[in-house]
Amino acid sequence: MYAQMVETGATTVKSVTDMDEAEKNFQARIDREIKIEPRDWMPDAYRKTLIRQISQHAHSEIVGQLPEGNWVTRAPSLQRKAILLAKIQDEAGHGLYLYAAAETLGVSRDELTEALLDGKAKYSSIFNYPTLSWADMGAIGWLVDGAAIINQIPLCRCSYGPYARAMVRVCKEESFHQRQGFDIMMALCRGSAAQKSLAQDALNRWWWPSLMMFGPPDGESVNSAQSAAWRIKLFSNDELRQRMVDQTVPQAEYLGLTIPDPDLHFDDSSGHYVYGKIDWEEFYQVLKGNGPCNRERLAARRTAHHDGAWFRDALAAHAAKHAAQPSDQRNAAS
Ligand code: FAQ
Numbered sequence: 001m002y003a004q005m006v007e008t009g010a011t012t013v014k015s016v017t018d019m020d021e022a023e024k025n026f027q028a029r030i031d032r033e034i035k036i037e038p039r040d041w042m043p044d045a046y047r048k049t050l051i052r053q054i055s056q057h058a059h060s061e062i063v064g065q066l067p068e069g070n071w072v073t074r075a076p077s078l079q080r081k082a083i084l085l086a087k088i089q090d091e092a093g094h095g096l097y098l099y100a101a102a103e104t105l106g107v108s109r110d111e112l113t114e115a116l117l118d119g120k121a122k123y124s125s126i127f128n129y130p131t132l133s134w135a136d137m138g139a140i141g142w143l144v145d146g147a148a149i150i151n152q153i154p155l156c157r158c159s160y161g162p163y164a165r166a167m168v169r170v171c172k173e174e175s176f177h178q179r180q181g182f183d184i185m186m187a188l189c190r191g192s193a194a195q196k197s198l199a200q201d202a203l204n205r206w207w208w209p210s211l212m213m214f215g216p217p218d219g220e221s222v223n224s225a226q227s228a229a230w231r232i233k234l235f236s237n238d239e240l241r242q243r244m245v246d247q248t249v250p251q252a253e254y255l256g257l258t259i260p261d262p263d264l265h266f267d268d269s270s271g272h273y274v275y276g277k278i279d280w281e282e283f284y285q286v287l288k289g290n291g292p293c294n295r296e297r298l299a300a301r302r303t304a305h306h307d308g309a310w311f312r313d314a315l316a317a318h319a320a321k322h323a324a325q326p327s328d329q330r331n332a333a334s
Contacts, residue, residue, distance in 0.1 A: 058098035128291030135202035139183015
């Protein structure tokens with residue numbers, strides 16, 4: 001089973017008749033759109049679902065730095081390099097806000113990191129694909145950050161206060177990321193034939209994995225029903241995926257690029273683009289650890305964690321030394 005490596009007990013929706021008094025009051029608060037805060041009572045499964053989702057989200061931001069990090073030293077100009085570096089640093093910041101939001105639920109950052117490094121916690125499937133050319137920096141910003149915004153704007157209104165508030169700033173930064181990606185694509189598409197073909201090749205490789213980012217089809221999304229009842233999810237996986245297609249196809253047309261989907265067409269009656277079949281077997285293989293870069297990504301995170309041990313130890317020793325000092329000495333030293 002590809003899902004539920006982190007057991008939350010939230011794959012079936014509890015009916016009101018099965019709820020005790022505390023659960024009924026909790027659900028009534030959610031239904032009135034009152035935010036849940038860390039010290040409020042909450043069902044254990046709500047807490048675990050949030051820890052699962054927020055930590056997966058945090059891990060995605062951290063692992064998500066790796067594909068773009070691959071191009072920092074090969075950016076085509078000083079300006080492009082500075083922009084890419086700033087974007088990657090933003091992703092690190094998002095990871096930190098998200099780990100902090102997860103910590104408000106009573107889990108430690110060390111536990112979350114361990115779950116990632118042990119392969120128990122997931123991160124987004126998209127970051128298991130390789131970045132083969134500079135155009136991939138454009139495609140990631142345009143499509144991957146574009147998908148992230150579509151998914152995360154509704155999260156600004158989700159029921160858990162710390163997660164919703166963290167998302168506000170994250171979304172503002174993701175908007176800059178999306179625009180810088182589109183800007184790279186525009187430059188390539190206005191350039192030579194060779195540059196434009198790099199952009200087309202990047203779109204060909206990132207299009208389908210970007211659509212997979214929204215998760216399995218609604219019928220196979222085990223967590224959706226309960227997460228929707230708890231207002232963690234305000235839209236379904238398929239609804240957000242459709243929004244991505246509707247938003248992106250005209251952008252591709254503007255760039256003069258072709259979406260790699262022969263079945264793609266606009267449907268007048270629904271007012272939406274109809275897209276072809278997604279290869280869900282590929283998605284499930286990536287989730288099982290068999291994507292093109294799964295092993296490489298986890299190995300890079302494990303190495304980074306190992307290499308950073310001396311620094312964490314030094315910080316802990318420094319903090320312990322200061323905590324042991326009487327407060328007047330501490331003030332004099334600082
Ligand atoms: N990859 O029942 P559902 C970014 C798993 S941030 C891997 O539908 P749910 C910024 C899912 O966990 C990108 N696993 O699950 C950036 C579950 O397994 P579990 C990350 C996936 O949670 C840009 C199982 O499949 N964003 O890109 C994926 O209700 C550029 C069944 O699925 C977030 O995390 C997937 N794509 O809905 C950074 C946003 N999809 O846990 C650097 C917050 C599903 O039961 C560079 N997360 N699975 O073992 C969410 O909105 C939700 O968690 C969904 C999945 C919509 C992703």
